[in-house]
Amino acid sequence: MKVVIIGSGSWGTALANVLADNHVDVTIYGINEDQVTDINENNQNSFFFKDILLNSEIKATGNFSVVEDADIILIATPSGIVKKICLDLYPILKNPVYIINVAKGFDPDTNDRLQVTIKDNLKEKLKSCISLIGPSHAEEVVIGLLTSVNAVSDDLEAAKIIQKIFSNNYFRVYTNTDVVGAEIGVALKNVMALASGILHGQKQGDNARAALMTRGLAEITRFGVANGADPQTYLGLCGVGDLIVTCTSVHSRNYQAGIIIGQADSADYFLKNNKKTVEGIKACKSVHAKASEIGVEMPITNEIYSVLYEGKKPSEAIDHLMARSLKSEWI
Amino acid sequence: MKVVIIGSGSWGTALANVLADNHVDVTIYGINEDQVTDINENNQNSFFFKDILLNSEIKATGNFSVVEDADIILIATPSGIVKKICLDLYPILKNPVYIINVAKGFDPDTNDRLQVTIKDNLKEKLKSCISLIGPSHAEEVVIGLLTSVNAVSDDLEAAKIIQKIFSNNYFRVYTNTDVVGAEIGVALKNVMALASGILHGQKQGDNARAALMTRGLAEITRFGVANGADPQTYLGLCGVGDLIVTCTSVHSRNYQAGIIIGQADSADYFLKNNKKTVEGIKACKSVHAKASEIGVEMPITNEIYSVLYEGKKPSEAIDHLMARSLKSEWI
Numbered sequence: 001m002k003v004v005i006i007g008s009g010s011w012g013t014a015l016a017n018v019l020a021d022n023h024v025d026v027t028i029y030g031i032n033e034d035q036v037t038d039i040n041e042n043n044q045n046s047f048f049f050k051d052i053l054l055n056s057e058i059k060a061t062g063n064f065s066v067v068e069d070a071d072i073i074l075i076a077t078p079s080g081i082v083k084k085i086c087l088d089l090y091p092i093l094k095n096p097v098y099i100i101n102v103a104k105g106f107d108p109d110t111n112d113r114l115q116v117t118i119k120d121n122l123k124e125k126l127k128s129c130i131s132l133i134g135p136s137h138a139e140e141v142v143i144g145l146l147t148s149v150n151a152v153s154d155d156l157e158a159a160k161i162i163q164k165i166f167s168n169n170y171f172r173v174y175t176n177t178d179v180v181g182a183e184i185g186v187a188l189k190n191v192m193a194l195a196s197g198i199l200h201g202q203k204q205g206d207n208a209r210a211a212l213m214t215r216g217l218a219e220i221t222r223f224g225v226a227n228g229a230d231p232q233t234y235l236g237l238c239g240v241g242d243l244i245v246t247c248t249s250v251h252s253r254n255y256q257a258g259i260i261i262g263q264a265d266s267a268d269y270f271l272k273n274n275k276k277t278v279e280g281i282k283a284c285k286s287v288h289a290k291a292s293e294i295g296v297e298m299p300i301t302n303e304i305y306s307v308l309y310e311g312k313k314p315s316e317a318i319d320h321l322m323a324r325s326l327k328s329e330w331i
Numbered sequence: 332m333k334v335v336i337i338g339s340g341s342w343g344t345a346l347a348n349v350l351a352d353n354h355v356d357v358t359i360y361g362i363n364e365d366q367v368t369d370i371n372e373n374n375q376n377s378f379f380f381k382d383i384l385l386n387s388e389i390k391a392t393g394n395f396s397v398v399e400d401a402d403i404i405l406i407a408t409p410s411g412i413v414k415k416i417c418l419d420l421y422p423i424l425k426n427p428v429y430i431i432n433v434a435k436g437f438d439p440d441t442n443d444r445l446q447v448t449i450k451d452n453l454k455e456k457l458k459s460c461i462s463l464i465g466p467s468h469a470e471e472v473v474i475g476l477l478t479s480v481n482a483v484s485d486d487l488e489a490a491k492i493i494q495k496i497f498s499n500n501y502f503r504v505y506t507n508t509d510v511v512g513a514e515i516g517v518a519l520k521n522v523m524a525l526a527s528g529i530l531h532g533q534k535q536g537d538n539a540r541a542a543l544m545t546r547g548l549a550e551i552t553r554f555g556v557a558n559g560a561d562p563q564t565y566l567g568l569c570g571v572g573d574l575i576v577t578c579t580s581v582h583s584r585n586y587q588a589g590i591i592i593g594q595a596d597s598a599d600y601f602l603k604n605n606k607k608t609v610e611g612i613k614a615c616k617s618v619h620a621k622a623s624e625i626g627v628e629m630p631i632t633n634e635i636y637s638v639l640y641e642g643k644k645p646s647e648a649i650d651h652l653m654a655r656s657l658k659s660e661w662i
Contacts, residue, residue, distance in 0.1 A: 134542075135537070135538055135541035135542060135545070136538050137536070137537055137538055140536040140537065140538045140539075141538065145535055145536040145538060145539060146530075146535050146536075146538065146539035146542070146649070146653060147538040147539065147542070148538070148539075148542035148545075150660060169653070172542075172653065174658065174659060174660040175658070175659045175660065176659065176660045177659075199477075204476055204477050205468070205471040205476040205477075206466075206468055206471065206576050206579070206580040206582065207466055207467050207468055207471045207472065207476060207477065207478040207479070207576060208471075208476060208477035208478065208479075209575075209576075210466035210568075210572045210573070210575040210576035211465075211466060211477070211478070211479035211503075211568065211572060213571070213572070213575055214466070214479075214566075214567060214568055214570075214571055214572035214575070217566060217571055218566060218567075221566065234566075235545075235548060235549060235552065235565075235566070236545060236549075236660050237541075237542065237545055237660065239545075240544070240545055240548055240571055241541045241542060241544070241545035242541070244540075244541040244544055244545070244575060244579075245537050245538060245540075245541035248537070248575075248579050249537040251537065318477075322477065322500065322503065327505065327506070328505060328506045328507065328508075329481060329505040329506065329507045329567050329568065
């Protein structure tokens with residue numbers, strides 16, 4: 001079983017390390033020459049993990065033809081370029097492959113879930129698509145801290161193959177077949193993480209954050225169910241699990257972005273100067289469009305959309321959310 | 332409308348401050364003379380809130396007869412003495428009153444929920460019982476940070492009265508009529524907070540904590556539903572909301588206790604030296620007994636019970652939880 005990981009970023013590297021720890025043949029394809037060299041010569045990816053020694057069995061290459069004879073290809077890129085990767089893969093693949101996607105977001109062109117994009121663009125070259133997603137900061141996985149994630153696919157047998165090659169004593173993989181629910185959960189929690197960071201930046205505390213996450217989970221569930229998800233998924237690792245880890249951890253880029261926006265009481269400065277991938281910013285736009293289309297009430301997403309795309313002040317957005325009339329918890 | 336709060340601790344004081352901010356007539360009854368004097372003379376309760384000036388309309392007294400002509404009595408004591416308070420109140424009350432309970436636990440003698448204990452012991456002196464519970468650290472409420480909680484009662488009109496007198500621009504109260512579900516949720520999350528602290532003490536990270544809280548929420552829901560709760564409650568403030576705030580905040584005594592137990596890899600030292608109320612320790616015993624009785628699977632609660640009452644090492648408990656066989660998320 002030969003696995004190729006596309007993307008030498010932090011998550012791709014951490015997952016390669018898990019596979020190498022399990023003695024699986026794994027190669028990282030990366031476009032950054034320094035990172036490729038660092039992995040091959042020093043067993044490190046110092047740009048992301050300073051002073052961490054990776055498993056020496058990991059190989060890295062800048063040659064895309066490495067994908068040709070892969071059995072499994074894992075796409076570890078931002079959501080926005082998953083489609084491009086598929087278009088690049090399509091002509092070069094000789095046989096159908098398993099594709100693992102680990103990006104958490106939507107296709108920014110179509111607002112589709114990423115498994116839809118992958119299926120639409122790889123067609124007969126795709127054996128099955130599996131999302132490996134859940135509450136998992138790369139910084140912790142790479143040093144062997146306990147982590148649990150889902151292998152999500154409508155092909156349960158494929159999910160079990162992925163579960164088997166990744167699982168070990170620190171990395172636990174559970175199968176899940178609710179692709180719609182899980183993909184929506186992990187993408188939408190990034191919007192809530194922006195909101196959670198904004199609250200923190202506005203000097204609110206743990207009580208407000210817990211209330212936001214509670215309301216956020218209800219909002220994610222509402223949107224998911226309207227799109228055909230199983231509500232139970234939101235009580236699991238791709239629902240509440242990933243929401244918690246993203247909304248409370250300093251490792252989350254979305255949460256960090258929210259803090260800066262909250263402190264400035266404006267998204268302007270951040271949006272003009274940010275160079276990192278902050279998935280929640282694009283996901284918010286996709287979800288806002290979809291929710292309007294299908295008529296789902298999304299008060300938190302709407303306020304974050306107004307902050308990001310309509311110049312609304314975060315302090316006004318919070319006031320607006322708080323000022324809703326007193327009522328029972330579920331009306 | 333005259334409100335008496337029994338207990339001059341941090342939560343009783345913070346809630347008195349909310350009521351005084353809303354111009355409700357409120358008196359704190361406390362057994363600690365220094366605290367009573369501090370509140371009356373300095374508008375402070377310095378033992379709990381250093382350098383915080385309370386609303387000057389709050390009165391305090393050491394005379395229990397203050398309860399005689401109260402319309403509403405709020406019990407802000409540890410769970411273990413709620414029954415004693417009711418026994419003290421019963422002979423002295425002239426007319427039936429609304430009782431608000433804010434303790435989060437079970438009656439340690441009977442393993443009953445606290446509203447059951449209050450009803451059983453106040454009988455015809457009770458107009459209605461309302462629990463005011465949710466994700467709410469006193470330290471944040473007393474300085475006016477945004478907080479949302481539930482007023483939970485089978486008497487919806489009574490819950491609405493409590494909602495009305497407490498709500499303002501920083502303290503939001505939502506009504507909820509699932510008493511069984513809400514009381515179980517806020518009590519059981521203290522057991523999960525012990526587990527979360529133990530993970531932290533054992534140097535695990537945010538990924539492990541998120542997985543624990545996810546599995547913990549499933550376990551709480553399973554126990555609640557087996558006792559007649561509405562599962563939706565666990566997606567709300569008394570479920571996931573209170574779980575998040577308790578398992579991730581430095582303000583939580585249960586979480587702090589777990590850290591010490593985790594660091595020592597033993598509960599021994601903590602149990603011998605602790606003098607504070609750590610509700611999760613007693614709640615774990617009550618839930619463990621009840622779960623065995625009704626046959627609900629509680630893997631996390633069982634491990635914490637073994638650590639607290641059977642001398643099991645936390646590191647062994649974690650290994651045991653992780654070693655369960657690979658499977659789908661919901662089997």
